[in-house]
Amino acid sequence: MISSVPHSDFHSFDLHRDLVRGIDDLGFVKPTPIQGLAIPPLLDDRDVLAAAATGSGKTAAFGLPILNRFLGMRRGTTRALVLAPTRELAAQIAEHLNELARHTRLSAAAVFGGVNPSPQERAFRQGVDVLVATPGRLLDHMQYDYARLSGLEVLVLDEADRMLDMGFLPDVRRVISQIPRPKQTMLFSATMPEPIVKLSREMLHEPLALNIDRKSEPAKGITHQVYPVPAKLKSSLLVELLARNDFDSVLAFTRTKHRANRLADLLEKRGVRCTRIHGNRSQNRRTEALKGFKDGTYRVMVATDIAARGIDVEELALVVNFDVPHLPEDYIHRVGRTARADAKGVALSLVSPEEEKDLRSIERHIRTRIRRIKLDGFDYRRNPNERFEIPIAERIAEIRKRKAEDRARSRENAERRAARQQGTPQPGPARGDSRRDNRPANRDDGGNQPLRRWRSDQRPNNRRGRRY
Numbered sequence: 001m002i003s004s005v006p007h008s009d010f011h012s013f014d015l016h017r018d019l020v021r022g023i024d025d026l027g028f029v030k031p032t033p034i035q036g037l038a039i040p041p042l043l044d045d046r047d048v049l050a051a052a053a054t055g056s057g058k059t060a061a062f063g064l065p066i067l068n069r070f071l072g073m074r075r076g077t078t079r080a081l082v083l084a085p086t087r088e089l090a091a092q093i094a095e096h097l098n099e100l101a102r103h104t105r106l107s108a109a110a111v112f113g114g115v116n117p118s119p120q121e122r123a124f125r126q127g128v129d130v131l132v133a134t135p136g137r138l139l140d141h142m143q144y145d146y147a148r149l150s151g152l153e154v155l156v157l158d159e160a161d162r163m164l165d166m167g168f169l170p171d172v173r174r175v176i177s178q179i180p181r182p183k184q185t186m187l188f189s190a191t192m193p194e195p196i197v198k199l200s201r202e203m204l205h206e207p208l209a210l211n212i213d214r215k216s217e218p219a220k221g222i223t224h225q226v227y228p229v230p231a232k233l234k235s236s237l238l239v240e241l242l243a244r245n246d247f248d249s250v251l252a253f254t255r256t257k258h259r260a261n262r263l264a265d266l267l268e269k270r271g272v273r274c275t276r277i278h279g280n281r282s283q284n285r286r287t288e289a290l291k292g293f294k295d296g297t298y299r300v301m302v303a304t305d306i307a308a309r310g311i312d313v314e315e316l317a318l319v320v321n322f323d324v325p326h327l328p329e330d331y332i333h334r335v336g337r338t339a340r341a342d343a344k345g346v347a348l349s350l351v352s353p354e355e356e357k358d359l360r361s362i363e364r365h366i367r368t369r370i371r372r373i374k375l376d377g378f379d380y381r382r383n384p385n386e387r388f389e390i391p392i393a394e395r396i397a398e399i400r401k402r403k404a405e406d407r408a409r410s411r412e413n414a415e416r417r418a419a420r421q422q423g424t425p426q427p428g429p430a431r432g433d434s435r436r437d438n439r440p441a442n443r444d445d446g447g448n449q450p451l452r453r454w455r456s457d458q459r460p461n462n463r464r465g466r467r468y
């Protein structure tokens, strides 16, 4: 196990000067600990197993040695594959690699579900140097000859613990069984649960283990704060906190998609520029939300854990745990979105009495007692005007009612049409009452685009017929 940080300067690595120029352009002055530890052995072709939390700088830690390795080689072959758990993370890794490679001719492309697969197919066919993919969409492509990846040399598994949480390990194993054995493999994970350790034994050859005895812990620059508050007053307290502080880029986490929608609706109603990102939103809407959040169109982004995984927004000043996560690891992942790579940031948790137990286990995990704060002048005894969460039974009843109304309306329209065809005029509106008109304007379940329309001349090389 290696735990010291041997390098304090990017120029001391054996990296090509064109990559060092890219690093300089990004304004990176000194390597982060994981970069200091991982880059030299990776440049020596070693396999690496690294415990590195999100925000630790791990993308450059694995990306720079990969790019360095390919610099002198002929282009046109995909030689590295990075597997990532979410679409946002895959897109972000590809973007970061392209930034690092800006003074070279190398490039990276992202492959993930929910978007048109044709540009992705082109990236395969052109042999983009580094492919960053989520496992499901990659397997979809791998049914076709153009996605054989026969020239692959390097494999990276990023955020492996999250792949495990999301149930992707079988897909990861399937990918591994369909690609050539890589010359170099790296596995990055914030935590090291047993199935990941087992997978690492299968995948890695005499790996160097970096930092793996250390519990994952949040970045040093984070100030943790707790606001104890009754559950029903959380949204009012958050509105008040946002009004009194000038944090201009706030990521707020909720436990469920429903709560994310409710919170985003409520903040919008209170005039806060707000967007949302969660699993029920189409990829286009998620991309638009993230873009608007990054460029400052929205001040707040409300997110669920999985959707927000790996999101990297520069200068994110505040992370709000609107709901306390059940797992300490999730707390660390969430708050890792602020104070990235040595910056400073605030992680603020709104904690109801029912959530105190989860909070205590987080405190034990990070070995810190977090300061409790009472907001002066906030009425902790008032009753909110409306309920924050609508119980699931009521939501289902509402959906059933709407569907019954839709059906009745369709019946009426059909009867009216039939009567018209028989020449009998019918009273009542025939237009403007279609099902679509009756839908709430702010539905956000736009659904994914069709996964793909493969051309008829492309023949799958196996017939698993799986969907992503």
Ligand code: AMP
Pocket (backbone or CB within 6 Å): 027, 028, 029, 030, 031, 032, 035, 053, 054, 055, 056, 057, 058, 059, 060, 312, 314, 340, 341
């Ligand atoms: P990552 O953990 O790879 O997602 O990186 C987290 C953030 O840290 C990204 O915004 C990187 O651009 C930034 N970063 C990575 N390495 C460094 C470094 N050596 N110095 C400053 N920022 C860095």
